[in-house]
Amino acid sequence: MYCSKCGSQISENTKYCIRCGAIQGEEFQPSNVSVTEQPVINEQVITSQPTEDNHLADVLCTISLGLYFVVPCILTYIYEIFSKAPFIVLSLGILSLLSVLAAYVLMIIARIKCPKSVYAKVVMWIYIVLLVMSLLIGAIFIAACGACMNARS
Numbered sequence: 001m002y003c004s005k006c007g008s009q010i011s012e013n014t015k016y017c018i019r020c021g022a023i024q025g026e027e028f029q030p031s032n033v034s035v036t037e038q039p040v041i042n043e044q045v046i047t048s049q050p051t052e053d054n055h056l057a058d059v060l061c062t063i064s065l066g067l068y069f070v071v072p073c074i075l076t077y078i079y080e081i082f083s084k085a086p087f088i089v090l091s092l093g094i095l096s097l098l099s100v101l102a103a104y105v106l107m108i109i110a111r112i113k114c115p116k117s118v119y120a121k122v123v124m125w126i127y128i129v130l131l132v133m134s135l136l137i138g139a140i141f142i143a144a145c146g147a148c149m150n151a152r153s
Contacts, residue, residue, distance in 0.1 A: 057117035060110035064123060068103035072096045
């Protein structure tokens with residue numbers, strides 16, 4: 001059965017179209033409708049409770065942000081303590097790089113598993129902006145080094 005007003009497909013025993021709210025099966029007359037009857041606007045119930053997927057995205061993104069910002073800061077503090085040992089300095093640099101890579105991977109997992117999560121989208125855009133800024137700063141640094149090398153020659 002289809003709605004007589006908008007043409008949407010509706011079930012056989014429906015009094016109102018779920019899309020446009022038009023009365024089905026009979027012509028609209030004020031005496032046909034009681035005051036208590038309301039058209040069904042939408043069958044889908046919207047809840048304000050966070051879903052299980054959103055909770056998973058929140059956890060993954062929070063861990064990702066911790067890996068991206070907190071772990072490198074802690075490793076920098078440890079570097080200040082052990083700055084005389086070259087092996088430890090190299091290990092800390094590798095750990096810092098791995099924590100940032102793990103942060104990117106967790107963000108990607110959160111976006112794939114929970115594509116409607118706003119938190120995951122915000123974290124993704126933060127990481128994209130930080131990555132673009134890092135690449136620009138790296139390019140500027142390389143260009144400045146090249147200019148210094150040419151000036152000395």
